[in-house]
Amino acid sequence: MDEISVAEFRTDVFDKEYITLNGTREGIVVGGRHLLDRLPRAFEGVDQIGVIGWGPQASAQSQNLRDSLAGSDVRVVVGLRAGSASAGAARAAGFTEQDGTLGEMFEVIAGSDMVLLLISDAAQAALHEQIFAALRTGATLGLSHGFLLGYLDQQGARFPEGIDVIAVCPKGMGASVRALYLQGAETNGAGINASFAVEQDVTGRATDRALGWSVGLGAPYTFRTTLRSEYLSDLTGERAILLGGVHGIVESLYRRFREQGMGETDAYRHSVDCVTGPISRTVSRDGLIGLYQRLDDAGREIFARAYAAAYPVGLELTHEIYDEVRSGNEIRSVILAGERLARFPMGRIDRASMWRAGEVARRDRDDEQLPLDPFTAGVFCGVMMGQIDTFIEYGHPYSEIANESVIEATDSLNPYMHARGVAFMVDNCSTTARLGSRKWAPRFDYLLTQTAYPSADDTNTQWDTTLVKAFEQHPIHEVLRECARLRPSVDIFVA
Known part of the structure; x- marks a missing residue:
């Protein structure tokens, strides 16, 4: 496993705190609704966040981010495969083709500055070449699980060089990510803990974007890991x-x-x-x-x-x-x-x-x-x-x-x-x-x-x-x- 310095990450947007766990100092970011007004700074350079998929995590994360970014210039768009049976559920949650917040997945990927790839692990493996080809140069690819990295390692492949690759991994079910976010409107800090990782940072903004993503989901605190460490421990x-x-x-x-x-x-x-x-x-x-x-x-x-x-x-x-x-x-x-x-x-x-x-x-x-x-x-x-x-x-x-x-x-x-x-x-x-x-x-x-x-x-x-x-x-x-x-x-x- 690659060694990481969990204490040392830099954020220009959020306040980093330290906790000492068995003699080791680790950096964390404590979340809360009072931080939502910092999200536009965290997502500087991002006009559109594309959330790909409508499984438990994708449906929860797209709604949480949309609500957290309400009133900002950052738009959250859901991308689904053509003819997806999930389109009706996405429309019922307020994402529609008419207002441009629901579209075909590869079109959404190509049109987004930040792409949260939340389709199944098998689908990520099967479609990764098409997904990588659709990404803009300088875009941020976001994952909530390190499975794709493990798969790429097996294939002797890598993420495209010209993009940021980050992860935010909630430590709970998608239904809870959404339900506790809604509860957090009355009880500040209610939410699901999350880890974050930065695998590639070509823009210099990867850490703040990952932390903004986690805060926008309602995570009460966010701790650092690596993408490889995450998939080893998670699987x-x-x-x-x-x-x-x-x-x-x-x-x-x-x-x-x-x-x-x-x-x-x-x-x-x-x-x-x-x-x-x-x-x-x-x-x-x-x-x-x-x-x-x-x-x-x-x-x-x-x-x-x-x-x-x-x-x-x-x-x-x-x-x-x-x-x-x-x-x-x-x-x-x-x-x-x-x-x-x-x-x-x-x-x-x-x-x-x-x-x-x-x-x-x-x-x-x-x-x-x-x-x-x-x-x-x-x-x-x-x-x-x-x-x-x-x-x-x-x-x-x-x-x-x-x-x-x-x-x-x-x-x-x-x-x-x-x-x-x-x-x-x-x-x-x-x-x-x-x-x-x-x-x-x-x-x-x-x-x-x-x-x-x-x-x-x-x-x-x-x-x-x-x-x-x-x-x-x-x-x-x-x-x-x-x-x-x-x-x-x-x-x-x-x-």
Whole structure:
């Protein structure tokens, strides 16, 4: 991975602040509605921002930027492929051909000074040559994911030399990016955290444009990364604790509790509801160590045994996933799967008995009465810490580690899973994430069931107490406390 100095970036428009995470000073920009009047300066030289696509991120980002730039000379235009089925939804959101804010994607690309390419990863890979050819010299190409860089690396190709290449990557679902932006009209600072990266800066304005983009989306704070670091951590994270890992965890725990004699509803509440409810809410506010400290002595003993059994699984599998992403295998897998999907479309997972039980359990659920099961907490935290330590080993900045491993899970994705079920998330996220979850969740399920749980249940074997001591003393706890200072005062809004 390329090393980055996360502290040192220069902005002439926004106020840079510093946070110290495990002894490393990192620069951030704190957002808010009071900064929207600075956006015209940030976008100096930009008359038109083209947002390409109308998926969850594209629809949210185009509307947020349009609203943030209202009254300025910068126009936001949505670009869609000819005959797109999404055109009606874009018109319903106020983008129309009549006023020039909706058009054919390549015409919009050619007519824009800043192009936010928010179509699917597979489409970016398939169309990148045409897209690059349509870009103006001196234009800014914006991405919300580093997948395209990984694909270009595989092809031995590069971004065109005459353009800026930047990224702003919200750490949450597109629906939340939009819903929290709207909530921010009354609660300044409500929003989804974002990372930013500058891959190429030919105009000298790339950093301010990236920060303006993030502030315009409503990000409460924006931290720096690189495009390569972002796609390594993002692709790994969504296959591990953010999606694939949590899917495998709750599937295995549900079966475990059923085998121990629990009914369907109780098993669901001790597994899925426990992770997405009290565990996530506690970690969001008080961190991982706060969750541990909330347990009584007996609960900590159970947590510790489960954690010591699950952590090696989380560490091993996250390392394997990271290697597959870094080698390019995971990107190739997504591209190849995309070529098969027309013939073999992805099925839904929400028809299995566990998820049908969840529909029943959610009907009369009382969140205040949900159990905080210490075994479930130990397993979830063990797998999460395995991802954290993998990212530390590979040199990712702590702001990225905290957001990609903990904050995005507990503040953004898990609340959606709590409202709709993990199956809903797995069936409704991006194609890349859906493929990754389906591929890796069974691996988490298998290793937890076959190795972790028997180890935790073996009372004749002394479990590794050094793992729990390392957890208690881990620097991530202070990192999360520092990040919590920047947390919006409102919880994520689930539409």
